[in-house]
Amino acid sequence: MNQLLEKISACVEFGKIDIKSPYPPSMKDQEGAFELTRSALDAGISAGEILEEALIPAMSRVGQKFSRNEIFVPQMLMAAKAMSSSMTHIRPYYLSGETRRKGTFIIGTVTGDLHDIGKNLVAMMIEGAGWEIIDLGVDVSVDEFIDAAEKHPGAIVGLSALLTTTMENMRKTTATLKEKFPHLQILVGGAPVTSEFCEKIGADFYAPDPQGAVDYLSTLAQ
Amino acid sequence: MLPSVRALERAMGYPAGNAPGYLTAVITEVFDELIAHEEIRAEYRIIDDIAIDTDAGTLTLQEVVLSPGLTVTVQIREAEKVALFVCTAGATVSDRSRCSTPDADLLKGYVYDVTGTIVVENAADMMLQELRRTMEAGGYGITNRFSPGYCGWDMAEQHKLFIFLRDNYGGVTLTESALMKPVKSVSGIIGIGRKVRFAPYSCSMCDDKNCLYRGRKT
Numbered sequence: 001m002n003q004l005l006e007k008i009s010a011c012v013e014f015g016k017i018d019i020k021s022p023y024p025p026s027m028k029d030q031e032g033a034f035e036l037t038r039s040a041l042d043a044g045i046s047a048g049e050i051l052e053e054a055l056i057p058a059m060s061r062v063g064q065k066f067s068r069n070e071i072f073v074p075q076m077l078m079a080a081k082a083m084s085s086s087m088t089h090i091r092p093y094y095l096s097g098e099t100r101r102k103g104t105f106i107i108g109t110v111t112g113d114l115h116d117i118g119k120n121l122v123a124m125m126i127e128g129a130g131w132e133i134i135d136l137g138v139d140v141s142v143d144e145f146i147d148a149a150e151k152h153p154g155a156i157v158g159l160s161a162l163l164t165t166t167m168e169n170m171r172k173t174t175a176t177l178k179e180k181f182p183h184l185q186i187l188v189g190g191a192p193v194t195s196e197f198c199e200k201i202g203a204d205f206y207a208p209d210p211q212g213a214v215d216y217l218s219t220l221a222q
Numbered sequence: 223m224l225p226s227v228r229a230l231e232r233a234m235g236y237p238a239g240n241a242p243g244y245l246t247a248v249i250t251e252v253f254d255e256l257i258a259h260e261e262i263r264a265e266y267r268i269i270d271d272i273a274i275d276t277d278a279g280t281l282t283l284q285e286v287v288l289s290p291g292l293t294v295t296v297q298i299r300e301a302e303k304v305a306l307f308v309c310t311a312g313a314t315v316s317d318r319s320r321c322s323t324p325d326a327d328l329l330k331g332y333v334y335d336v337t338g339t340i341v342v343e344n345a346a347d348m349m350l351q352e353l354r355r356t357m358e359a360g361g362y363g364i365t366n367r368f369s370p371g372y373c374g375w376d377m378a379e380q381h382k383l384f385i386f387l388r389d390n391y392g393g394v395t396l397t398e399s400a401l402m403k404p405v406k407s408v409s410g411i412i413g414i415g416r417k418v419r420f421a422p423y424s425c426s427m428c429d430d431k432n433c434l435y436r437g438r439k440t
Contacts, residue, residue, distance in 0.1 A: 025243065077328040081328050081329075112399035165370070169399075
C-alpha cells in the first residue's frame, strides 16, 4: 500500500486528528489524518482509494477492537473524529460524482431522547464506510423521520435510544414508519436496546455496536 | 459528589490503570471545570394525601391518579405518605455533554456525559439518605426510590409528577415529550411510613436486562 495511505490509516485507527492534536502522545507534532488526506489527494491518489484503502479498513479495525472490548468509547470517538477530519477533504468528491456513495442512511435519536454521542459515533462510522448520512439530530419526531424517508427513497433508517424510558418511542416510531413504508429497512441501536426488543417492535436489525451497523449496511449495499 | 478519576475510567470500561493518558487528562480538566460550576441540586416534597391500590397498580396523590404499576405499588404499599423528588447535576454538565455541533470535542462531551450520569445518581442517593435520617428520627421508614420509565412505570407519567413539582422545582423543567431539562436529572417517588421497609430493586420481577438500576444493592 502507498505510504501515505498507510499513514492515514494509522492516524484514523489511533485517533490522530491533525497536527495540533496532542493525542496519541507517540504521534505528537506529526501530521494527522486531516493534513495527510490533503497531501494524498494533492499527490494524485483518488478520494475513492483513500476511502477504500485507508479509512474503511482503519475504522473496521477500530470497530472490531471495540467489539472485542480491546478499546472503549473514548478511543473510538478519537478515531471517528480523525476519520471525520479526513472526510472533510473527501466529501467534495461525492458531490462532484467522482466518488460514489454506497447508499443513504438516515439517523436520529427518537423523540424524548436528547442523547447524541452514540448516534454521532454510529453516523461517523457509517459515513466512513462510504454512506451518505442524513443526521436528523436528537428528540426526532416520527413526522421528521417520515419526511426524511420521503425525501430519500431507498434510504435506510437508523433509530437510536439511550434511555430505557424512550424505548417505547422507538417502538412507536418503528411501527409508524413500517406502516407508511412497508419495505423500509430500519436498524435500531442504543444501550438499552436488544435483538429481542428489535424483533418485538418489528425493526429489521439490531446493531450492538457501530461496527455491527456498518457490517449490516455493507450486506445491503452488495 | 464527583466520582474519582479512576471510578470514572472504570465506568467507561477501562480496567484499573488501563485508560489512555489523554483520557485521564481530559477527565481531570472536566472535573476542574465542574468544581467551578457547582449546580447540583436535590429537593423533595412530601405529600400526605395518598391512596395506593396494588391490584390496579395505582397511586393516587390528592386527586391525581398515577399508574406506576405492580412492581412499584407493592414496594410502597405500606406507605402513609410519599416524597416526590427531583435531583439534577445541573445545566453545565448537561449542556456540555451534548456533542451535536460538528466541531464539538467529542471526547470531552463524552466525559461530561458519563460524569453527569454518575453525579446525578450520587446526588439522588445522598438525598435518599438524608430523607431516611430525617424520617427515622420521627419513627418512619422509607422505601427505595422509583422513577417513571423504570420498573414498568410509563415515562409519560412524569407529567403527573410535575403537577406537584411546578415552577422550576429543583431547577428542573419538563418538555412535552416528558424529558427533563437539564438532561442529567432524575425525578420520582419514595414511600414513607411506619411499616415500610427499604429493599433493593426487585429486578427479578422486571424483564429489562439493561436497566441502570439492575442488580443494585442499595
